[in-house]
Amino acid sequence: MCGIIGVTGNKRSVSILINGLKRLEYRGYDSAGIYVNDMNGHDYLIKRKGRISNLEAAINDNVNGMSGIGHTRWATHGEPNEVNAHPQYSADERFYLVHNGVIENFKQLKQEYLQDVHFKSQTDTEVVVQLVDRFVTKYQMDTKTALLKVLRLINPDSSYAFAMMDREQADTIYVAKNKSPLLIGLADGYNMVGSDAMSMIDETNKFMEIDDHELVIVKPDHVSIESFDSNEKHRKPFTVDMDASATDKGPYPFYMLKEIDEQSSVMRKLVQHYLPDGDPVIDDDLLAAMMKADHLYIIGAGTSYHAGLAGQRIFEALTGIHTSVHISSEFAYEHPLLSEHPFFIFLSQSGETADSREVLVQVNKHKWPSLTITNVDKSTLSREADYTLLIDAGPEIAVASTKAYTAQIAVEAILAKALGQKKEISAAEKFPLKSELSNIANGIQAITDGKDKIAAIAAHYLAKPRNAFYIGRGVDWSVALEAALKLKEISYVQSEGFASGELKHGTIALIENHTPVIGIITQDRTAGLTRSNLEETQSRGAAILTIVSRHLSMDDDTIIIPDVNELLTPLISIVPAQLLAYYTSLGKGLDVDKPRNLAKSVTVQ
Ligand code: M6R
Numbered sequence: 001m002c003g004i005i006g007v008t009g010n011k012r013s014v015s016i017l018i019n020g021l022k023r024l025e026y027r028g029y030d031s032a033g034i035y036v037n038d039m040n041g042h043d044y045l046i047k048r049k050g051r052i053s054n055l056e057a058a059i060n061d062n063v064n065g066m067s068g069i070g071h072t073r074w075a076t077h078g079e080p081n082e083v084n085a086h087p088q089y090s091a092d093e094r095f096y097l098v099h100n101g102v103i104e105n106f107k108q109l110k111q112e113y114l115q116d117v118h119f120k121s122q123t124d125t126e127v128v129v130q131l132v133d134r135f136v137t138k139y140q141m142d143t144k145t146a147l148l149k150v151l152r153l154i155n156p157d158s159s160y161a162f163a164m165m166d167r168e169q170a171d172t173i174y175v176a177k178n179k180s181p182l183l184i185g186l187a188d189g190y191n192m193v194g195s196d197a198m199s200m201i202d203e204t205n206k207f208m209e210i211d212d213h214e215l216v217i218v219k220p221d222h223v224s225i226e227s228f229d230s231n232e233k234h235r236k237p238f239t240v241d242m243d244a245s246a247t248d249k250g251p252y253p254f255y256m257l258k259e260i261d262e263q264s265s266v267m268r269k270l271v272q273h274y275l276p277d278g279d280p281v282i283d284d285d286l287l288a289a290m291m292k293a294d295h296l297y298i299i300g301a302g303t304s305y306h307a308g309l310a311g312q313r314i315f316e317a318l319t320g321i322h323t324s325v326h327i328s329s330e331f332a333y334e335h336p337l338l339s340e341h342p343f344f345i346f347l348s349q350s351g352e353t354a355d356s357r358e359v360l361v362q363v364n365k366h367k368w369p370s371l372t373i374t375n376v377d378k379s380t381l382s383r384e385a386d387y388t389l390l391i392d393a394g395p396e397i398a399v400a401s402t403k404a405y406t407a408q409i410a411v412e413a414i415l416a417k418a419l420g421q422k423k424e425i426s427a428a429e430k431f432p433l434k435s436e437l438s439n440i441a442n443g444i445q446a447i448t449d450g451k452d453k454i455a456a457i458a459a460h461y462l463a464k465p466r467n468a469f470y471i472g473r474g475v476d477w478s479v480a481l482e483a484a485l486k487l488k489e490i491s492y493v494q495s496e497g498f499a500s501g502e503l504k505h506g507t508i509a510l511i512e513n514h515t516p517v518i519g520i521i522t523q524d525r526t527a528g529l530t531r532s533n534l535e536e537t538q539s540r541g542a543a544i545l546t547i548v549s550r551h552l553s554m555d556d557d558t559i560i561i562p563d564v565n566e567l568l569t570p571l572i573s574i575v576p577a578q579l580l581a582y583y584t585s586l587g588k589g590l591d592v593d594k595p596r597n598l599a600k601s602v603t604v605q
Helices: 013-027 052-058 106-113 124-137 143-153 255-261 263-274 284-291 302-319 354-365 380-384 403-422 426-430 433-449 451-461 475-491 500-505 527-538 570-587
Strands: 003-009 031-037 043-049 067-073 095-102 159-166 173-178 183-186 190-194 206-209 214-219 222-227 295-300 323-327 342-348 370-374 387-390 467-472 494-499 516-521 543-549 559-561
Touching (some): 003 013, 003 159, 003 173, 013 031, 013 052, 013 067, 013 190, 031 052, 043 052, 067 095, 067 159, 095 124, 106 124, 124 159, 143 173, 190 214, 255 263, 255 570, 263 433, 284 387, 284 403, 295 302, 302 403, 302 426, 342 354, 342 403, 370 380, 370 403, 403 426, 451 543, 467 475, 467 500, 467 527, 475 570, 516 570, 527 543, 559 570
Parallel strands (some): 295 342, 467 494, 467 516
Antiparallel strands (some): 003 067, 031 067, 095 159, 159 173, 173 214, 183 190, 183 206, 214 222
């Protein structure tokens, strides 16, 4: 997490930095800061607790610079306050550093080299910048040599993206990374560094990758790259087609509502992209690699993990290949006995999740084949996997993931059909995916058109309780997990997704008068059982609600959703739950898009 931006050259830096930080605010928003230098002997450091708007308000017209670095923080070491905000700087106020990641051995470095230094902050970052200063001032190293020495001293398990400035070389930004994302942006007469392409897209669409363990020196008219062992590197820039206006909120009060509404058009876009004539258009090399697999391992975190659970049964039904789904932070350190010919599918909206990347690093070490399904082209997970499929959802800004979940499941279904057809599996050949997805697009639209009713249900049932449960069986259980995550992360109602049959084995003890229990019912085989489980909770005082497929509905059901193929019901049953979460958060007056303690892109393990 944390967002980094930097610029040096022939443009005024303050507005570029602030604009970049606003685009990066999704990565963390507990404090922010900038350091700018006018390359004429004047420099400015401004930091504020809270949102970028607080920082912006603190910058007056006198603050001017042609180079600078900025940061928006998601705290790891030290509480969110002005002192711990970045840039961190050396005691003599010569070096300024912004950092995203965690320096694992910062305490040892402090102990070994900096016992006599007075530290202002509680951050691991300050140790790095003080250490650079120590090597420059005490051992007369030049800045680059000192930084390289520090980079070599940092424990390799650490994660970092750094941008550093030396006030004595005001036109230069020193950049390095390991595990955390960072890109160079190339413009006319000025160059940039940023945590993602979107943070620089208003200035340029030309970018250059940085690999782990590289030091990059960014000057107004030149960018040089070398490895930590001082080998010069040459790299071609690439361009990114990105519509910056796609990040506008338009008439919506919050991005989350816009993104929920966009799900129907994302479905239509996916149909056009991948299923123009009904048969999936998928890279032959990817399918050939997957044909050799005896087991598909789906890896993801949070909502992406939940999208994997929904995809699992689609892969098994349409390809006949055993498929399992794993939480990346667990799989990286303890995984089951693997099959002989594994194939790994990474699901990640951002393509930057550190836990998932850790698994990919290990997969690559073993040379196992891999695919990333992501929303962000050229993201780390996309670059480092063998293959990429894009989910075409457009930028997702709200921290609570909505359209990425449904788009990931749709792309899983498209891939499963393509692979199943190649294997001549009749279930895949017969599966009318194009018409189903078009039908689903209409169904989502019908649900979002009826959002007022869902707002009223949220106000009635979810505004007051501290706890709530979503329950279901089979794939409805996997949707219950996602529905509960949505509700808890933005409304702070303690909510759990539960296998409905499992409640009576202990958890039912938590049911009190008026505890909302929301049943998801879309599967013929299990509908009656889930209804019985709901009644068991009602007998103990629960307020029961239902999200039910039309053909299974009864008179007193709460929300009735259109019928779709049983394999694809998560694409539609999640939508009312997203809206329930949204309106509960809105009703409580919370910042729906930026819930407390969270960040959109989780780039620390
Ligand atoms: O970018 P990713 O899909 O890899 O992110 C994984 C999770 O951090 C993410 O899905 C998170 O759970 C959502 N913000 C929840 O809404």
